[in-house]
Amino acid sequence: MKIQTQITDKLNAQFSPTHLTVENESSQHNVPKGSESHFKVVVVSNEFAGKRLIQRHRLVNGCLADELANHIHALAIHTYTVEEWSLQFAAPDSPNCLGGSKGDETMKSKLN
Amino acid sequence: METIDKIKQQIAENSILLYMKGSPKLPSCGFSSQASQALMQCGQEFAYVDILQNPDIRAELPAYAEWPTFPQLWIGGELVGGCDIIMEMFQKGELQALINEEVEKSA
Numbered sequence: 001m002k003i004q005t006q007i008t009d010k011l012n013a014q015f016s017p018t019h020l021t022v023e024n025e026s027s028q029h030n031v032p033k034g035s036e037s038h039f040k041v042v043v044v045s046n047e048f049a050g051k052r053l054i055q056r057h058r059l060v061n062g063c064l065a066d067e068l069a070n071h072i073h074a075l076a077i078h079t080y081t082v083e084e085w086s087l088q089f090a091a092p093d094s095p096n097c098l099g100g101s102k103g104d105e106t107m108k109s110k111l112n
Numbered sequence: 113m114e115t116i117d118k119i120k121q122q123i124a125e126n127s128i129l130l131y132m133k134g135s136p137k138l139p140s141c142g143f144s145s146q147a148s149q150a151l152m153q154c155g156q157e158f159a160y161v162d163i164l165q166n167p168d169i170r171a172e173l174p175a176y177a178e179w180p181t182f183p184q185l186w187i188g189g190e191l192v193g194g195c196d197i198i199m200e201m202f203q204k205g206e207l208q209a210l211i212n213e214e215v216e217k218s219a
Contacts, residue, residue, distance in 0.1 A: 053193060053200060053201070054192065054193045054197060057197060058178065058179070061179065061180055061181075065180070068180045068181070074181065076195070076196055077194075077196050092196075092200075095142030095145060095146045096142050097142055098134075098140055098141050098144075098145055099140065100133045100134070100140040100141030100142070100144070100164075101141075
């Protein structure tokens with residue numbers, strides 16, 4: 001299964017989001033064409049209500065622990081409750097690549 | 113010294129500490145760059161550790177922190193979060209407030 005599909009399925013299952021985007025941003029980075037190494041997720045769910053950002057991000061990291069350990073190099077996380085999202089409707093852009101994954105030994109196994 | 117003890121010491125001795133890829137002046141990753149720029153704009157001194165130069169710390173910190181990625185910002189011995197959290201707090205003025213509070217505490 002594609003990593004992108006896997007991430008989407010897991011986030012849907014755990015958070016029942018009212019809005020979810022899983023964006024493969026790998027093409028903006030120093031990795032081979034078609035890689036699934038850099039992702040940005042936007043998750044809107046009332047599961048986040050009353051939780052601080054660090055708690056929300058820990059939940060997302062935990063949900064995607066296998067993907068983080070074995071497949072993906074970078075994960076941008078943006079979490080909102082339904083109410084917060086209604087005031088915002090957009091997540092920030094990810095920063096530009098500075099080539100950090102070049103020469104990174106851990107990348108080799110993840111890019112298979 | 114064991115790596116884990118080195119990590120604990122760094123966190124204990126530096127009240128504002130950023131684990132990042134590269135340095136604030138020469139970051140090697142876009143996320144680390146954004147995080148260090150936000151911190152610099154808060155106008156207080158902070159320590160940093162370049163995890164690309166310290167592969168042992170890079171290997172062990174994620175398990176200790178229960179946080180899989182870098183950068184990681186630690187304030188007052190607690191993990192604040194990674195780039196996205198740092199930026200969101202910075203934009204809301206919460207990062208500045210947290211840093212000011214920490215500086216006053218350790219003054």
